[in-house]
Amino acid sequence: MSLLKSKPVDFETLWSEIEPSVEVLVNGTHRPFSYEKWQGVYRGVYSICTNPGAPQAEALFFQLREILVRRVTEIVEILQGESGDAEFLELYCNHFNIYSTGSNYVSELFAYLNRYWIRYAHSEYGQAPIPGVYPVPELALRIWRDIVHTTMQHRVVNALLHIFHTSRESGSEFFEYGDLVTTTVQIYLVLGLNKQDPLKLYRNEVETIFLQDTASYYSLVAQNLLQNVSIAEYLNLVEKLCTQEEHRCEGKMHRITVKQVRQTCCRVLVEEHTEQICDEMNSFLENNQVDDLRRLFHLFSELPNDQALMSLKANLKKYIEKSGMEVVQKFQHDESLKNPQEYIEALVAVREKFVDLIREAFGFHALMRTALDQACRTFANSHPRLPELLAKCTHLLMTKQGPNDNEIEVKIDQIGVVFCLLDDKDIFKKYYAKLLSQRLIHGTSVANDFEVLLVQKLREVCGCDFVSKLQKMFSDKLVSQTISSSYRAWRDEHHGMDEPNYLVDFSFDVLTAGVWPIPTSFSNDNVKLPTVCQYQVDLFTTYYVNQSTGRRLHWVHRLSHGLLRMTLSSRLYEVHASMYQIVLLLQFNDQTSWSATQLHERTQIPNIEAVHYHLQPLVKIKLLHAAPDLTMYTLNDKFTLKRSRIKAIPVQSILDFQPPVAGTTSSPREVTEDRKMVLQAAIVRVMKSRRECSFNQLFTETTSILSNQFVPSHSFLQQNIDLLIEKEYMRIQSDQMYMYVA
Known part of the structure; x- marks a missing residue:
């Protein structure tokens, strides 16, 4: 047991043997370092740390600290004697690498001190913390940071900025001293000893200053370029400058800085000149400069906020509206009524033109699509008779002797596009239903499949309720064919020998009342039919009444x-x-x-x-x-x-439905009455759900509900709110707040 007992050691003697080796390592002096010598130093450190007498590990630690402080002080004096930026930075990096490597070797020699005494006395986590006590590698970095870095930080950053300035002036994204930049940035990252935020030192002392300097540099560049080149050339140069600066930083600055430096360039070169750039946008659009528009959009997209993109959207919307209004004005009201197909095709052509542009130049971005949709709605609905024109265009398309099948499918898609833009979809529905009934009754429809396809388009936009009556009209026609066939069989069986059956051939359409847009005044007129016709009417009435219990026929001879x-x-x-x-x-x-x-x-x-x-x-x-x-x-x-x-048959299906007066936004009386009922139902639905609601919120929600039929005005909404208040469905609470009371 006595062999394992530690022997007392003389600290001064052992330290005199250890000190020269430590100095050799931290100074980077190239001297042979044998294995025996290494082991001797290691044993010396161990002996001091395990000395049974007075604790000597603390003295050993502070002696080591003194050597490191002395060395970095010498390095500061050496660095202060260097005048050139690149030379200074190279010297700074070399000394740090030597110092860092040496301190790592020293840490290996002082491993026992690290494991035991330093862990016990660590200034932050130790059981008996002593200020300034850290593991040897961290101690070395802290001493470098507190002495060399604190003294030289401004010069280091200025040297970095100078290297970047030199590269920018040369117009190259690569520069001679790129390795020095990389090493310097790595040193800052190593010196970031804040465990909660390791990048704090780099961000505060390098990144922030670098980005500010970059902004100042490119601000001057922007002013100079805008005075000497066109906006198209400017955008091209801006794109190159941003890419060059990004490549210049890649692999050298931290990846976060690489992203931010491009944003900084875009902000200085683009965002600060958004208004001036957007002023040239109309020229790009008029001349179809797709590449310039694409470049403009990409640069705007890189900005941290959406203000530039919103400006781009506003300019695009304004230009599309202008282009669309030119088409609307070209087709004056009388001309458009004579050529509804040409007018609808012209509207679609404007939209398709800008759809292609938005796809090619703006990547079909959501904001640009919104601008297109809003602009198209504006100019399309500027024609007060658009619902009528669209319905007539559909009627001409679906009438026999129209275009071939492939053209019909294309034109149905076009009609679907314009229908989506239409505000007054309910007015279109009335026109369309009357014209559809005319085609179905007179048998002039080009093909039932195309009629169904168009109704499906309408259903996709507005839902099943919107087209329920239209679908019932098709159903009635199919049922009528079955009824007519059954009637002929019954007639031939029971009245086959009657003379009137051989004089004329009849077919009957049994239409559901309330589904077909037929005025009640048309039914049960007392026109005096020819004898053979009256015979067939009476005979069919007898058959149908016997076959369909509880149903009654009203004859519409006018149709x-x-x-x-x-x-x-x-x-x-x-x-x-x-x-x-x-x-x-x-x-x-x-x-x-x-x-x-x-x-x-x-x-x-x-x-x-x-x-x-x-x-x-x-x-x-x-x-x-x-x-x-x-x-x-x-x-x-x-x-x-x-x-x-x-x-010689006259067209009479829409004579009873008058369109709005040209140049006004008023709706026909029957449409207004229908809208009142629909709007009041929507208001009650919202109020029943919300119980309390402001006018603006009520307007937003009812507009959303009715968007597939029409867009109510504020005054129309207020009018119907007042009616519901009179009916005691709701009441005014305070400050335009309404309460549901029914």
Whole structure:
């Protein structure tokens, strides 16, 4: 046991043996260092730390600290004697590398001191902390930071800035002393001994100053360039300068600085001159300078805030509105009504042009898409009769003898685009429903599949409720075909020998009341039908009533039509005419001239205006002659026409629905009444959910609910709120706050 007992040691003697080796290591002196000598120093440190007498580890630590302080003081004197920036920085890095390497070797020699006494006396985590006590590697770094770094920090940073300035002036993203920059930055990162924020020293003393200097440098560059080059050239140079500065910092500065230096360049070169740059944007758009627009957008996108992008969006929106309004003005109201298809195609062409531009130049960015949508809505809805024009365009497209199938699908997509832009979708629906009913009743639709496809487009935008009645109209037509087939079978079985069945061929459309846009005034008129027609009407009524319990038929003869054969000038003609026209023409079998009053009395057509209306197409083709005052109508017995089939049926499906007055935003009375009911229902829905709501919030939520039908104005909303208050559904609480009370 006595062999393991530590022997007392003489500290001064041992330290005199250790000190020269430590100085050699921290000074970087190239002297042979044998294994035996290394072991001797290590044992000496161990012996001092384990000395059984008075504690000597503390003295050993502070002796080591004195050597390190003495060495870094010498380094400061050496560095102060160097004048050149690059030379100074090289000397600084070399001395740090030597000092750091040497201190790491010293740490290995003093490993026992690190493990035991320093852990016990650590100034932050030790059991008996002593100020200034740290593990040897950290101690060496702290001494360097407190003496060399504190003395030389400004000169080190200035040397870094000088190297960057030299590289910028040369126009190269690579520079001669890049390795020195990398090493210097690494030294700052190593000296960042703050465990909570290791980058604090680097950020405060290097990054902040570097970014400020970069901003100052490029601010002068921007002023000079803007005075001498065009905006297009300026943006091109800015992109190159930002990329060069980014590459200049990559691998040398910290990665966070690399990102921030590009943002700084963009801020100084772009953001501070946003207004001047945006002033040239219209020129880029007019000349279709896609590359310049793309470059502008990318630079704006790199800015930390969205203000520049918002300016870009505003300018783009304004330009699209201007382009769209030029198209709207080109198609004056009368011209657009005559050529609705051309007008709709022109609107779509404007939108498609800018869709392509936004895709190519702006990467289909959400803000730019929003600008496009808002601008297109503005100029498209500036035409007060857009719903009518869109419905008429659809009608022309879906009517037989239109374009081929491939063109129809393309044009349906175009109609869907304009429909999405439309504010007054409910007005369009009324026009569309009436024109659709005309096509379905008269059998003039190009193809049922295309009709269904278009309705699906409308459903995708507005939902199932919006198209429910339209879909029911198609369903009625299919059911009517089944009913007609069943009726013929029943008729042939029970009344097959009746003479009227062989004189005319009939088909019937059974339409659901309230679904089809047919005025109630059209039904159950007392027109006097031909005997064979009246027979079929009575027979079908008997069949249908027996087959469908609880249902009742209302005949709409005004919308019925047929093919009437007649012989004039020894030639057979077939006239496609309305039922009223057929009834009127049959009167001319009895005599060739009739007054309008006589025709009205004989046919029992509801009013004399309807008589004139249905005779006008026959007068136009010169089948009849009319007196100047339209009191007499005479059959033209010399009537001739090259074609044997004549179409004389009048278009009457939308006569009862008047469009808004040109140049105003007022809606037809029936639309206004419908909107009141829908808006009041939406208000009640919101109030029932919220219980209390401000006017602005109520406007926002009701507009969102009704966006697939129409956009209510503030005054219209207020008007309906007042109506609901009168009905005691809600009441005013305070400061335009409303409470639901129903």
